[in-house]
Amino acid sequence: MTSTLSRLPALVPPPTELPPRAAALRAEVRAFLAEERAAGAWSPRADVWLSGWDERFTRELGRRGWLGMTIPVEYGGHGLGALDRYVVTEELLAAGAPVAAHWVADRQIGPTLMRFGTEEQRRRYLPRIAAGECYFGIGMSEPDAGSDLAAVRTKAVQVDGGWELTGTKVWTSGAHHAHAFFALARSAPKDDANRHAGLSQFIVDLDSPGVQIRPIPLLTGAHHFNEVVFDRVFIPDAQVLGELGGGWAQVTGELAFERSGPERFLSTFPLLTALLGELTGVSGTEREVGRIVSRLWTLRRMSLAVAGSLESGEAPELAAAVVKDLGTRFENEIVDAARTLVAIPPDPGAESGFARLLADAVLHAPGFTLRGGTNEVLRGIVARGMGLR
């Protein structure tokens, strides 16, 4: 048969083994989480990286050195690698621990400031991020620009000493608690021939005059999302992030980090653990449990492989899209399995336990395959990677 193998790009990097030191770190995190749970500090929840806002817990992580792990020591971080951070985050998510307060700052803002931020911006935010005292949001989406991010309409107009932002951001997770966010805005008129040009990123302190934050309750009734309205909000020149007009490359360049992490397959893991608890002693479910576990194990190895490749300086965008598509569908499969294997109806009023986890998971599930780029859009990226577009 003619050689067809080489025509396909590698869809996932080769397997990554964690460095030997990871085992000790993992043990430390597990011991801490067990202690906290035993003390009743929190109980496991589904989709904790959106819903588990707990500033005490976040500061505690900061105190233990588990935030800003990849940020250099001179900026208050710990100068460790992406794989060390991977171990800590996967343990936190698997336990269903409340990580939402620092999630965006730790995952995205820190590394982005290291890459594109000025010295002044790094000194201003990074030490507090690593301490678990400064929280961020992401201001990309707009009512008319979700999947088509290049369609953002928020306008940045140059004024004396800086810029004035006018427009509306939506779906901004955590903006009501956050100190600041990165806003993507048009700093030059739209050019239909090059829609990606003229976009810039601005660091907006959310207590700036002219910023209005309105809640958009989710299906659970909880308040995680917001609409953020800017009315001529002044942004000093010092708060421009990276290159003026380089916003598109900046936001898309970070996507491999955002798309392949353990949060893309572990959002409903606490429900899976609770499900297994319900199935103890029940026979006839082995096959379905094994099917789920084989998928889970595989996803983790894929996600780890992408993390390993990121650590060595590559940006495996295609692999990250594949992991996110498979992973977020898997998060939904756990919900289906929980419903079909156990006859306990979801109960949003329960304090904790299977019925409560299931209720939250069902109501959060639609978001898994939307946030961070929808699965349909991701498949378009995969198709392009295979040379079809």
Added chain:
Amino acid sequence: MSEVLELAESVLSGSSSTGTDLDAALWRALEETGLARLTLAEAAGGSGASFADAAEVLQATGAHAARVPLVETDLLAGWLLHSHGIAVPDGPLTAVAADGDTLTRVAWAREVAGIVVLTPSEVLLLTVDGLEITAGANLAEEPRDTVTRPEVVAARADLAPGAAAEFRLRAALGRAQLLAGAARGALARTVRYAGERVQFGRPIGKFQAVQQQLALAASEVAASGAAASAAAATADRDGFGAPSTAFAVAAAKARTGEAAGEVARIAHQVHGAIGFTREHDLRLLTTRLWAWRDEDGSDAQWQAELGATVLAAGAEALWPLVTGTP
């Protein structure tokens, strides 16, 4: 591309696609390059390579639908003989676990120089002279023969502890690599076809609906390859006696088996009716996907085994099992 994969690709690109018998020219090339006995110990005439290297070669073999008993010779027969102190004969070999006198569905039996039988208490080497072999086949028309065992055996040894369990895992590990490779080969062909076949004035690959299907197949192919490769890496690191390897192999065979059906389905859908005919080469890959997913333990069997392990360990043990860190 790694060196061993480059070598494998150069050897395999000369393989022929027609026929159902052993590809003798390819086998000779595999022997000459040391790929036929890649993982076998150097003391036994092998190359002493890792399972990670073998995974690359076997995935490439699967992608080319190559007609050679590579898993059987290297991972199973060669290892069983050598580990039981029996000299490994030249030529292609096969191996089967059996407790009666009739050996069923023996891979490549009619084409090999020796058949290794793993009985409940012994390892036997049968040379093929005087054996009664009835031809049988799997869905891909690969030989799966019935062999009636004669009284005379060329060599025998008492079964070593753990060998039967390791045999099962090696067989499943090898099959998982072939499955991952065939899935990748089927996708590569299908992507190429989608770029060539024109309907409504454009290549069908330009239609978003087709792209979405191919991306779904790609994610299954990616999962398949990642699972198979990770299981090989686990076997290298922990050995076959470790629970982590048993877990990884079960997960990999279950996952590659599950992916096989989905990839074959999409490959045929995108090929339209032509892929459904005997004259088209797509079948060489899809029939292998359908055959191999049910060999060496079906995905359903490995799922059940994995599920039973997890349920017996208890809910709190799931995460430690998945991470391989107790």
